[in-house]
Amino acid sequence: MSSMRIRLVGFCILALPLFTRGVETEIVFREAPHRYLEHQPDDRFARLRKGIESGGIKLDTTDDKAFLSSVLKALDVPISSQLLVFSASSLQSEIINPRNPRALYFNEDVYVGYVPGGKVEIIAMDPEMGAMFYIFDRLRPQGPVPPITRSDKCFNCHAGNATKRVPGLIAESLLPMLSGASAETYRRDEQGHQIPLEKRFGGWHLTGQHHLKENLANTMARRSASRGFEKIKIEPGQMSDLSLHLRPTSDILPHLVHEHQIGFENRVFHAAYVMRQLLADGRGNLALSAKPQVEELADELAQYILFVDEAKLPAEGIEGDPDFIREFQRNKKPVTNGASLKDFDLKTRLFKYRASYMLYTDSWQKLTPALKERVYFKMAEGLRDQNANPVYTHIPAEEKRAIRTIIKETVPDLPSWWR
Template sequence: MRLLAILALLSFAPVQATERDAHADLDTAPHLYWETHPKDRFTQLADAIEAGRISLTPGDELSVLHQLLDELDIPVSSQLLVFSATSLQSGLINANRPRAIYFNDDTSVGYVPGGRFEILSIDPALGAIFYIFDIPRDGRLPVIDRSTRCMNCHSGERQNFVPSHAVESAIPSITGGTLEAFRRNQFGHGIPFEERFGGWHITGEGSIKKHHGNLVGKLSPKGLQTQYFRPGEHFNWSNYPVQTSDMLAHLLHEHQAGFINLVIEGTYRARHAQHLSNGQLTQEQQSLLDQHAQKIVRYILFADEVPLPPGGIAGDPAYKTAFQKFNRHALPNHHNASLRDLDLRTRLLRFRCSYMIHTELWDQMPAPLKDRVHHHLASALNLTNPHPAYAYLPPTEKQAIRIILTQTKHLTFP
């Protein structure tokens, strides 16, 4: 049986709720984070494994990893390599043995050679759900534990006290320990490249040269000194299924983390407000939700996206193909346009509207939040009365986005 830590989080002291973060008292109504059985992608797989409907055939690490990624519909080409020791398996992670992360729109798998699998899977109502388990060996089935310790970093103040993504940038030492950290309270596509990728390996960086990727640090009397580590120089690529930690995967992962964190926080805030008001929101509650809805719309329409430097990036061909095929709801419509179409010359996407609209997280937003998001989205894409905050979107691009959303999400626009 999976071990569910329901009644207490024994590995850390509880956060005292304040007026600011009272929306995220996870253990109590209306959230009941630990009492509610999640419905995320990985929990469904874990249920099937425990029931014997699906099995992971024991074998070498890489063969089991491939099986797991196939079951979760995660492309192996999404591989990101991080060598800062920021994991439950921090003792294993350093520049000589980076941790690999594989992801799709709602699930991430962490893999350390010689270690355990770590899972972050998004439940539309509860947010991030965390699991850890041994790689099956010698005919033994995996014991899949729902982790409480991950909450230390994934539901603290930097995540506004809701269970969500934590993406940081740091200069680690050769052993993985952090020497200097950047952008710890920020996430998403608006962060300058100069503050990103610390502690991560980067391949295929294209024109994005000014960043903290591929650097290890050393303290000296002159202060922090950094050294460039070429990916694969201090570890064996054969321990990983592919030889990439591609810039495109990094940029998309960062974008998704920003989207997920904003929507999860909004979901918790809306549910808490409904609970306090018995469904009849006060004017103050409506105003706060409206402000958050505007933040979500601004984010999904890439209002603050950092532009790519001249020359852009190419993107790993295997990952580009896998990314554009992933979500059936985002397939091209009869106008041959999709929210997963890439630009990569001056910006990330051809149409500046997040493909993450095509996720259960978006679909299952509480009505008080979702209605406001739709209202502000319609205003932002209005063609006859353009909103000045979205003047960066030309009418042709707005029209293309409207057509895609009308056909794939059945949204209506004035």
């Protein structure tokens, strides 16, 4: 197969102010000090591209499903992470609807989208600049690997209010009509595990043992002469051909993990852009006037990492897809007693130990050291046995001790004072 060609389409992004609790920091991510477009990506997909171009990695172009499977395998993205969304909220919105849902797949640093009859889209997280957006041209079966475009159209949504004006990740909750267009919006400009489950899943299929008696999933709007429109339930496969996808599921557990991850990534990269700007404004040093903003960023990150305000699970808990659990935990980092940050609870909360496994990612590890140290300090304040910060009272003492041990033994580059 021939090497994959990369095309870069020009961007046209205006200077937009970014606000943090009343403190204004202007971020123009394509200009200094960020220079997003000039940055040479070092994300998982960028490395895959080099392997393809060198001839070391081959992709299967037999047909759409074979091509998608080979892309996922090359990126180490589990098929069991599949989520199905039927709202028209993508570059390929014209072909996404309840009759033709789009599939999403993910691991810790790559997000892959595919809609039958369309193209494969990829968002890969560069550890310095955040989300990098790629889309394959339409596959010609048995032909060469199609070229890839990085399009400015992604930034219409992926660098807006939802991501605080820097390249990031979004997940919406909508009530789609048969066309895929939205009749109602439940939530748009917010991501993360704090969002109540009753506000999630609009425009998405939801499968598995989720025990959600009332939810927005598997629902579309149909026009009604008397009421404008009415809501009707559509089970996965009722209006679409699920054989066009790699599996028939859109399980509750990958939904919850995906929401946690994108909330983490958006907060980390918002902070990374702000810190880069503040350091540039101070010519390599943080001005005294910048320190309150750094503290606010550190508070937000520490609280998210330790699952403050995590949304409640149903009273019966949930049951996750065993395939996803197994593949998600393949790279867990256990301590001597076997405990890890990837251990699930699924009874009252998502994880058994409420400290995010995303601490192992390059997104976190390459965050500005001055900010990262402040986050660790605030985490330590919340996890100590006595006189802990009351914000973290949701974590009992035994769990706090377990979290401290796991972090100390498995997270690299901790401050020397961490206990």
